[in-house]
Amino acid sequence: MKSSSSSTTQTATQEKQQNPQTKVSPRTQTKGIDKHIKDYEAIIGIETHVQLSTLTKAFCGCPYNYGAQPNTSICPVCMGLPGALPVLNSKVIEFAVKLGLALNCKLSFNSKFDRKQYFYPDLPKGYQISQFDIPIASNGYVDLDLPVEFGGGHRRFGITRVHMEEDAGKLLHSGNGRYLATLSHLLQVDLNRAGVPLLEIVSEPDMRNGIEAAEYAAEIQRVVRYLGISNGNMQEGSLRCDVNVSIRPIGQSEFGTKVEIKNLNSFSSVNRAIDFEISRQVLLHSQGQGNSIVQETRLWEEGAQKTVTMRKKEGLSDYRYFPEPDLPEVILKKEYVNSIQNSLPELPEMKRRRYENMGLSMQDVLFLANDINGADVKLATNWIMGDIAAYMKNEKVSINDIKLIPRELAELIASIKGGTISGKIGKEIVDPAEIEKMVDKVLSENPNQLEQYRAGKTKIQGYFAGQVMKLSKGKANPGLLNKILQQKLNASS
Numbered sequence: 001m002k003s004s005s006s007s008t009t010q011t012a013t014q015e016k017q018q019n020p021q022t023k024v025s026p027r028t029q030t031k032g033i034d035k036h037i038k039d040y041e042a043i044i045g046i047e048t049h050v051q052l053s054t055l056t057k058a059f060c061g062c063p064y065n066y067g068a069q070p071n072t073s074i075c076p077v078c079m080g081l082p083g084a085l086p087v088l089n090s091k092v093i094e095f096a097v098k099l100g101l102a103l104n105c106k107l108s109f110n111s112k113f114d115r116k117q118y119f120y121p122d123l124p125k126g127y128q129i130s131q132f133d134i135p136i137a138s139n140g141y142v143d144l145d146l147p148v149e150f151g152g153g154h155r156r157f158g159i160t161r162v163h164m165e166e167d168a169g170k171l172l173h174s175g176n177g178r179y180l181a182t183l184s185h186l187l188q189v190d191l192n193r194a195g196v197p198l199l200e201i202v203s204e205p206d207m208r209n210g211i212e213a214a215e216y217a218a219e220i221q222r223v224v225r226y227l228g229i230s231n232g233n234m235q236e237g238s239l240r241c242d243v244n245v246s247i248r249p250i251g252q253s254e255f256g257t258k259v260e261i262k263n264l265n266s267f268s269s270v271n272r273a274i275d276f277e278i279s280r281q282v283l284l285h286s287q288g289q290g291n292s293i294v295q296e297t298r299l300w301e302e303g304a305q306k307t308v309t310m311r312k313k314e315g316l317s318d319y320r321y322f323p324e325p326d327l328p329e330v331i332l333k334k335e336y337v338n339s340i341q342n343s344l345p346e347l348p349e350m351k352r353r354r355y356e357n358m359g360l361s362m363q364d365v366l367f368l369a370n371d372i373n374g375a376d377v378k379l380a381t382n383w384i385m386g387d388i389a390a391y392m393k394n395e396k397v398s399i400n401d402i403k404l405i406p407r408e409l410a411e412l413i414a415s416i417k418g419g420t421i422s423g424k425i426g427k428e429i430v431d432p433a434e435i436e437k438m439v440d441k442v443l444s445e446n447p448n449q450l451e452q453y454r455a456g457k458t459k460i461q462g463y464f465a466g467q468v469m470k471l472s473k474g475k476a477n478p479g480l481l482n483k484i485l486q487q488k489l490n491a492s493s
């Protein structure tokens, strides 16, 4: 119900339930490993790129709109033309400080930009402006609660660093070649995205399975949405998670060789790609071929449900990082940081603890905290004091007797707010008084049919139900309608 709303986040589990096409088990591709898998432990760390929703790019005045015609939002700076000079967009700093604080990081009051050099057709300058040895934020953590269906449990995952950088352009391939242009196929470059600001969040290698990784990604999405610094949309690439996976035999303290996986555009692909990769590595290891696990970037193929080699990973020294000479140092003032700290909204973890303290079940807590707005408190109060109180009075029951649970009320209110159902329909779902009136009307207007019913033709109940439904213009809740109708018929015979 809520997955299409951009203001709504979901847990990795909820997403999985909504994607029935994701049923293929990656395990089927690596049969025979089940007996080995318990002998190994997986180590997972995640790099997340968050595309910032600033009005203009990081170092020039071009706007960025996803889906715009290729190369319609470019200028000499983001095209990397010789002599063009970057000017930093101050919103990038503000958003970076917000995220750094939200992820409980230590801020660097003096940081700088560096050039990370590599050749790729989507990078016209031949280098990416990034931050190397002094990231704007580091040493933080994120807290989350695993969904109840996975045994629940609180987790804290370390955040190594958060740094600012610019995005590259996009390559458009036509023909069969996947990564590089061949003579027989055309490679086009769209530079609209070049220079769009990103924050890269690097986690500590603290996750141990696909579920923890997917829940971590979902929490990062919630945090950036709560902060209002990104739309966090994975399908559009505004939130990109690269997962690093290695395995080690249980009991070994040093880490194994890590493999980086890209092209994960949903939480469930994060989960499934990790499952697959763990199986692949365990299989190799258990067959004595551990050496063939090399440090590389692999690509998740959604169709085939497997990871394939993309490229060998560059070593750090290959990038030849050096300080960006065209941009000044980034100096943060205490007052500036304080004012941002004071303007932070309530974050998902705070909201979860608040709801938990109100006595809600963890399932309800997670459901409510997934939504940026939570349940609308005012609407919820109106419902409880209005229609629900009236229903309780009418039925002479207490709040403990009615079957409405907090999550259902929140779902109902969210549907009304989101326009999925109208307030009128919403009302009739829990307002038996109106249905009762309509039932009375139908019964009194159909004395002959009522007579037949009393004479034993109980099938005619369906006819009455149909008439009431018609009278309500289809808005009566069928369950409630039948219950009331049954009561009335019993009373009259």
Ligand SMILES: Nc1ncnc2c1ncn2[C@@H]1O[C@H](COP(=O)(O)OP(=O)(O)OP(=O)(O)O)[C@@H](O)[C@H]1O
Residues within 6 Å of the ligand: 043, 044, 045, 046, 047, 202, 203, 204, 205, 206, 244, 245, 246, 255, 256, 257, 258, 259, 260
């Ligand atoms: N042995 C390991 N197994 C699994 N994950 C690891 C291991 N060692 C490091 N990691 C994780 O891999 C990620 C490395 O990210 P980082 O950005 O530091 O480097 P990179 O991927 O080599 O660089 P680049 O930004 O160029 O992709 C981190 O999240 C870290 O926790």
Ligand SMILES: [Mg+2]
Residues within 6 Å of the ligand: 047, 242, 260
């Ligand atoms: Mg990486």
Ligand SMILES: [Mg+2]
Residues within 6 Å of the ligand: 047, 200, 202
């Ligand atoms: Mg990285």
